[in-house]
Amino acid sequence: MLEGRWKLEILFHLFGGQVRRFSELERAIPAVSQKMLIQQLRQLEQDGIVARRVYPEVPPRVEYWLTDWGQSLCPALDALLQWAERREGRAGAG
Amino acid sequence: MLEGRWKLEILFHLFGGQVRRFSELERAIPAVSQKMLIQQLRQLEQDGIVARRVYPEVPPRVEYWLTDWGQSLCPALDALLQWAERREGRAGAG
DNA sequence: CAGAATCCCATTGGATACTG
DNA sequence: CAGTATCCAATGGGATTCTG
Numbered sequence: 001m002l003e004g005r006w007k008l009e010i011l012f013h014l015f016g017g018q019v020r021r022f023s024e025l026e027r028a029i030p031a032v033s034q035k036m037l038i039q040q041l042r043q044l045e046q047d048g049i050v051a052r053r054v055y056p057e058v059p060p061r062v063e064y065w066l067t068d069w070g071q072s073l074c075p076a077l078d079a080l081l082q083w084a085e086r087r088e089g090r091a092g093a094g
Numbered sequence: 095m096l097e098g099r100w101k102l103e104i105l106f107h108l109f110g111g112q113v114r115r116f117s118e119l120e121r122a123i124p125a126v127s128q129k130m131l132i133q134q135l136r137q138l139e140q141d142g143i144v145a146r147r148v149y150p151e152v153p154p155r156v157e158y159w160l161t162d163w164g165q166s167l168c169p170a171l172d173a174l175l176q177w178a179e180r181r182e183g184r185a186g187a188g
Numbered sequence: 189c190a191g192a193a194t195c196c197c198a199t200t201g202g203a204t205a206c207t208g
Numbered sequence: 209c210a211g212t213a214t215c216c217a218a219t220g221g222g223a224t225t226c227t228g
Contacts, residue, residue: 001178003097005201022210033202038211059209060208069181076177079170084095086166099221116190127222132191153189154228 001047006032006040008077011066014050015074019065049073095141100126100134102171105160108144109168113159143167 002008006029013020013028020028026037041064044050049070055061066073096102100123107114107122114122120131135158138144143164149155160167 026210034211035203035213036201039201054210057209058208060211062210072180073177076170076173079173083167083170087163120190128191129193129223130221133221148190151189152228154191156190 001049004040004043006036007044010037010040010044011049011070011073011077014064014066015071015077017065017071019063022062022064025064044070098134098137100130101138104131104134104138105143105164105167105171108158108160109165109171111159111165113157116156116158119158138164 009029009032010025013025022037022041025041026032026034029037041050041052045052045064048067050064051067051070053063055063103123103126104119107119116131116135119135120126120128123131135144135146139146139158142161144158145161145164147157149157
């Protein structure tokens, strides 16, 4: 469910209740293509992890944020992050 | 680093200091093919997460277990697992 | 038993162009 | 701005065969 090259990175930008527009996420993750950003957002939305709201404006404006359930992922991913960071001290050891 | 369809499942079978032979892992994860099991084990080994020992016997015998660093992943993955389990109570809600 | 080697298909993901 | 559509390359992964 969390597989996909960009999902974790997207989630990190939404933790803490942050609300982000599509273009903000695009800038925040320069390496991702439009297609992939959309695709991964759609999947996260379908899995009930992120929420999406479209404003009927011109120019269009769409916002993304984490659902409560999505927010509840934070501690687990944070633990993963800390584990990954502890790798720095032993990079190349493997 | 943990991507790959079988890595997490492999890790779960090695947590707690369990030592497993190749064939034991194969039986423990019936859906995995030989090729993938080898490949994912090799990657985990290269990343310093699992260790491998070959016994110079006939028939051959190879054992796998988690390195200390690999073991340190347990709390983080456990947190993820608990998050995933809490999904059961809301299946289909998304 | 524990792999290596090969073939093949499905999915992922990137680049580009187009749209309301 | 926030997508959609299309084409293309790379990767992931399964089935099968072979080996010491």
